[in-house]
Amino acid sequence: MTSLNEQQPPASGAAGVAAVAARAAVKPRNRRRYSADLSALGEPALWGFGGALALGIILIAGFLMIVLYNGATTFWPKPIDRVELTDGSVIAGVERRGAIFRPDLPRLTEDQRAEVTENDGFAYRTLYQTANFDLYGDDFQWVADYETANVTQPADFYYFERQVWGVFVGRIASMTIDGQEMDYNPAVMHREQRAARARFQEIRNLERREIGALNYQIERERLNQRRAVLRMGEEAAAATVTASQMRIAELQAEFQDLQQRVNEIRAIDRRYTVTLEEVGGRQITPEMSQIVRYFPANTLNIADKLGIYISRWWEFVSTEPREANTQGGVLPAIFGTVAMTLLMVIFVAPFGVITALYLREYAKQGRITSIVRISVNNLAGVPSIVYGVFGLGFFAYTMGGTIDQLFYPENLPNPTFGKGGILWASLTLALLTVPVVIVATEEALAAVPRSMREGSLACGASKWQTIRYVVLPKALPGIMTGMILAMARGAGEVAPLMLVGVVKLAPALPIDAFYPFIHLDRSFMHLGFHIFDVGFQSRNSEAGKPMVFVTTLLLLALIVTMNATAIIIRNRLKRKYATGQF
Amino acid sequence: MSDMAPTTSERGMAAKRRRMTTRSSVVLGEKLAGGIITVGGLMVIVAVLGIMVFLFRVVAPLMTGSELDGNVRHQLDLPGAVVWVNSDEFQTLGVLVDTTGTALTFHVPSGTEVARTELDFNGAQVTSVAGTLERDRVAFGFDDGTVRFSTVGFSSTATARSRMPTGLTRIDARDQMLDGFVYTRVGTGDYRTNSSVIELTSVEQVSDQPIIAIDYRVGGTVERPTIAFATVDASGQVRVSQSRVQINMMTGQETVSTTTTDLPPLGIGADETITGIMMSGTGDRAIVATDAGFIYRYDLRNMDAPSMAERRRVADQGVGVTSLSFLTAEDALVVGMDDGGIAVWFRLQTGTSATTDGREMVRARVHAPMPAAVTDLSESQRSKEFVATDAAGNVWVYHSTSDQVLFRLERSGDLTADARAMLFPRADGVLLVNDTAEFEAWQYTQKHPEVTLKVLFGKIWYEGYGQPAYIWQSTAGTDLSEPKYSLVPLIFGTFKAAFYAMIFAVPIALMAAIYTSEFVDKRVRGTVKPMMEMMESLPTVVLGFIAALVLAPLVEEWIGAVLLGFFALPMGLMIGAFAWQTLPAQTALKYDGFPKFVLMGLSILITAWVAAQLGASLERVLFYGDFKQWTTGRIGTGTPFMFLILLPLSYFVTAWGFRKQFGHHYRDLIAGMDRSRAGMVDAGRWLALLLVAMVLSILVALGLTAIGYDPRGSLIDSYQQRNALVVGFIMAFAVIPNIYTLAEDALNAVPGHLRSASLACGATPWQTARWVVLPTAASGVFSAVMMGMGRAVGETMIVVMAAGNTPIMEWNIFSGLRTLSANIAIELPEAVKDGTNYRVLFLAALTLFIMTFIINTGAELIRQRFRKRAFNL
Secondary structure, eight states: OHHHHHHSOOSSHHHHHHHHHHHSTTSOSOOOOOOOOHHHHTHHHHHHHHHHHHHHHHHHHHHHHHHHHHHHHTTSOOOEEEEEETTSOEEEEEEEEEEEEOOOGGGSOHHHHHHHHHTTTOEEEEEEEOOOHHHHSOSEEEEETTTEEEEEOOTTOEEEEESSSOEEEEEEEEEEETTEEEEOOHHHHHHHHHHHHHHHHHHHHIIIIIIHHHHHHHHHHHHHHHHHHHHHOTTTTHHHHHHHHHHHHHHHHHHHHHHHHHHHHHHHHTTOEEEEEOTTSOEEOOBGGGEEEEEOTTSOOHHHHHHHHHHHHHHHHHSOEETTTTEEOOHHHHHHHHHHHHHHHHHHHHHHHHHHHIIIIISOTTHHHHHHHHHHHHHHHSOHHHHHHHIIIIIIIIIIHHHHHHHOGGGTTSOSSSSOOHHHHHHHHHHHHHHHHHHHHHHHHHHSOHHHHHHHHHTTOOHHHHIIIIIHHHHHHHHHHHHHHHHHHHHHOOHHHHHTTBOSSOSSOSBOSSTTSBOTTSOBOOHHHHHHIIIIISSOHHHHHHHHHHHHHHHHHHHHHHHHHHHHHHHHHHHHHHHHOO | OTTTHHHHHHHHHHHHOOOOSOOHHHHHHHHHHHHHHHHHHHHHHHHHHHHHHHHHHHHGGGTSOOEEEEEEEEEOOOSSOEEEEEEOTTSOEEEEEETTSEEEEEETTTTEEEEEEEOOOTTOOEEEEEEOTTSSEEEEEETTSEEEEEEEEEEEEEEOGGGOOSSOEEOSSSEEEETTEEEEEOTTSOEEEEEEEEEEEEEEEOOSSOEEEEEEEEEEOSSSEEEEEEEEETTOOEEEEEEEEEEOTTTOOEEEEEEEEEOOOOOOOTTOOEEEEEEOTTSSEEEEEETTSEEEEEEOSSTTSOEEEEEEEOSOTTOOEEEEEEOGGGOEEEEEETTSOEEEEEEEEOOOSSSTTSEEEEEEEEEOOOSSOEEEEEEOSSSSEEEEEETTSEEEEEETTTTEEEEEEEOOSOTTSOEEEEEOTTSSEEEEEETTSEEEEEEEEOSOTTOOHHHHHSOBOOTTOSSOBOOEEOOOSSTTSOOEEOSHHHHHHHHHHHHHHHHHHHHHHHHHHHHHHHTSOHHHHHHHHHHHHHHHTSOHHHHHHIIIIIIHHHHHHTHHHHHHHHHHHHHHHHHHHHHHHTSOHHHHHHTTTHHHHHHHHHHHHHHHHHHHHHHHHHHHHHSTTOHHHHHTTSSSOSHHHHHHHHHHHHHHHHHHHHHHHHHHHHHHHHHTSOHHHHHHHHHHHHHHHHHHHHHHHHHHHHHHHHTTOOSBTTTBOOOOSSOHHHHHHHHHHHHHHHHHHHHHHHHHTSOHHHHHHHHHTTOOHHHHIIIIIHHHHHHHHHHHHHHHHHHHHHOOHHHHHHSBTOOOOOOOTTSOBOOHHHHHHHHGGGSOTTSHHHHHHHHHHHHHHHHHHHHHHHHHHHHHHHHHHHHHO
């Protein structure tokens, strides 16, 4: 405390004035001033502190705004620009974004150079989504504003979202209905495109559901054969093998029938096409069923736009991805995230609650609890990727490998549980989120008034009975808060999942219509990993960027909702107990 | 009531005799619950220890040594001296070729003869021999100046159990043989069939003198192989021959065209004897060694004008070179000497003028010397291992990269007979044959010979590098390249990222926490705190995505404004603070609180806007118009940057000096004024100090430049889009909520009566916060910072996405980095289970675990002590 006296100016104005008076004895000591010294107020420091808080809030708000704005506007249809360049070429595309850049001066013409030099060597350029990847070999083109001669928005330009090859931007030249070529007619086109999509959906259903089921059964028969051979030896299993081979033959006949039906529909499909023409005049003729959605981007009214906006959102949350995840929907990822998180809660809940009960109700406060707390703290502080490493090495390879040898020898050397999967992923995340549950549960247990416990014990209830019938029910909302917080944490974690079972495209969901319905060994898709994958691993990260923003928005919404719920519950609890305590 | 109770109870007892024992099910439940909960609670400890132990168990085999499984020795029967030996990858079959052209195929484990083939050497004596890396193509040099090429290889096919021939002879418990084929039963119940493939392919006459040394390489593709061989004849003439095999697509006929080039003479003395020649597979260099301790290097990049590029002494005076060998990939030349010394030489591009091509041979590694003169060297086909034999019968297996002698074997039998050794193709054993056709085979298991503590944490001189370095490069384009497993660049990257993150995070988080806990009212706190908590669970993948795809391009585009922002934001706040001081006391008091906070926010926004406007001008004024160009060091001097960096420091020095010198006078001066006047004077003082500080900073910067210091090249270097600045900033975003909530909790835990006492003594809230609350909560706040550090160290997704993932070691804030965690995330999904990379990545995880374990345990211990103390206050 000596340092305090040395460095600190006198704590109050009065003392300060006294000191001044003592030094300059000329001044009469008649009027005491109570104005505080400026340095005692520490105004600059306060502004620094407050500024830090304000900065934090501004950053958070800015961050959320970026995600919200980009995510929310992605699906809004934008007009198509037809841009004539100074060198005479013409492009058509949707404006994506603009940026300042430093052009390479020697490559410019005389006028352009003069214009750029005037701007300190900077120029502005615009990124157009010119689409038509199959024709151009690229989806995007930068256009500097000194290159631009004329920009128009012609009414006859359409925006096509295709099943493959991404977007097409151009006019409709003609269409072929049932093999009959005819001029473009919006009404007919609209009708036929919907019919073609219905056929497309039918083929997909046949392939996915029925042919998928057949494949699944054939695979099971094959595994049954192997299992029989492995268990009983080759001779003894001969009967089983013959039976199952007959079954496979049957299934394969069925398979042929289905394939036949699919081919028939495909044949019809090929008779309905549309001829599209890009801005330079080159044409392509895709089947109508390949066109997911199309609209005249420059003649839409607000209602049309809203319709497209909603239909795109619906597609996003209800369908599977296409075009290497950069288009289509994220249904499997939503499903995977939710399934994995729920599974995680099943594991994390008992573990977390029991540990909290131990810490609060059973353990004597002392060395052991101190060690337990350090352990909890370490569990919370260990980097998530280390859990991933542990999950891969211990759960998947060690535990999974053992399970495979004991229960699934017929599938070896292909692993069943001996690789990443939803079970191992949720176990790994359970380990990761257990501290969240412990801390929240402890808080909830601590908030249960002492009087209630004492009341229960005084009535003759045992310790466990008190906990079971008095403390736990009272603490339940708090425990639920912990669960929700753990889910929020788990849903957002990606790094460990990359090691224990998340994939960019899962062919089958972990829950489906085939026995045993829940396939805990399967890999799954995850919203967070989807963001990473589309943003960083895909062929064209620029094309995927809007998708990433939307996925981000969805994931954030999910997590913020969970957190907000948890916080609201907690605050309500606090209020309830604060009044109930006395 | 109270005196009634006992009597009623007594009466009741007397009347009914109530049972006072607890029901056994309740007792059991009680015990069960207690047991389960105690065990469950302690499971947390088990979990933490379990993770550590498991990681350790996976890592441990990296460090355990290799094991010798056993050896066999057998005498075979050959008419001449053995010149060539080869074995298949299963250690099943071996082939010996002797000087007479007899090729003997034998079963390695038992020494049983399997087949015997005669190669037609036309009566000539073999004087030298060389084979390709796979040892299945051999060139024999003869005393009549001819070279004969031969295939000495193996074929391995599978035979179904049902198709096995009859009449097999059993060799040993595992193998059977018939007509030169050896059948080995494999796991599925079928048989692997091995046989040798031996034939003479072609003859070339290259000299009229005996060929005393030869080397033979096959390059090109399978369809169009290029064959190159180098010979030295007894007259000392070195020749290089290249054959091109062209296969006619129509007829399938092969035509071989060979061109032989005489190389410039070596110019060696009469008493100097050539002991070996090596040639690279690409045919761009040939190296000749002599017993005088020299190597001669030919530059053959231009075959029309081959030149002698370099003559270099590789051994001490009086020590000769006895044998040469390339390690796989042919970047490293192993030189064996007659004093037992073994060294590895690299050909490096040093730009030296001593050689004709600007490259020179550099001795990069010196391995443990053998007890006697090295007689033979043979390299592994798959790794950087080689086997060396010496004159005293030692057979040592070396691993070059990790500089270890893996096995020290000893020959038994006749030590006077010359011996040659080879490593089995899978590097799981050594096959040694002496001239009398006695062979000895050792079988061993080696786990991870390429990893030692030195490799993981020390500097290693890798192939193709100019000096020893810390390098991480676990996988490369080809199998032949050297895996580099130094964890040092990754640990460095981890700390670099954490360091820059903490630079941003700690001031903001702590200052915000102090402000929230001490200076705002409950309602503001009630909204701000949950918001920050929510930030804590923001998925880092989202942060990483924003960092890499939004922030990184933005920062690159606005780098001038960003740099300016670091100075403008504090400046803006200070301007606000000094302006606020000029307000009359009444007004200041009236709008204290929320309006003031809004003003602070506004001042930040305004200064950010101003910085954005002035960014380009800053670049023009201070960085010669182009910041990115400037960072490369090509334009301008380091002065502007030094000025900026030194500005805060010189301000503090100036302010401190002012306070020391004039503090009392100044306080006296303004004590007499009213609030707004004092405020104005204070603002004037601040501006003056700032001006002085700027001048000081410029002077120091100029001085430093004058003495030749330039920050570029170390702290500042060329700009990459995904860099430590962006990573640090976004990671701070992830860490701030962590530090903030914990620090705020710690500050809040300071008992209210301390604050009340301080305020009652007349201290202002600022003085209370600075001199009472903060010192009391210091340990808790420190623990919060440590926890934040722990999180920054382990953060993965942000780094994976935004850091560029280049494992380089420089503090440059504008370059990328690779952290331990990012490295695991990137490489582990591809790593083969139980492979070296897999275990090294587990070691990375263990390192990370231990680092965070220390940080977190320390933080928790501090926090527990703080809690106890705060409770006692």
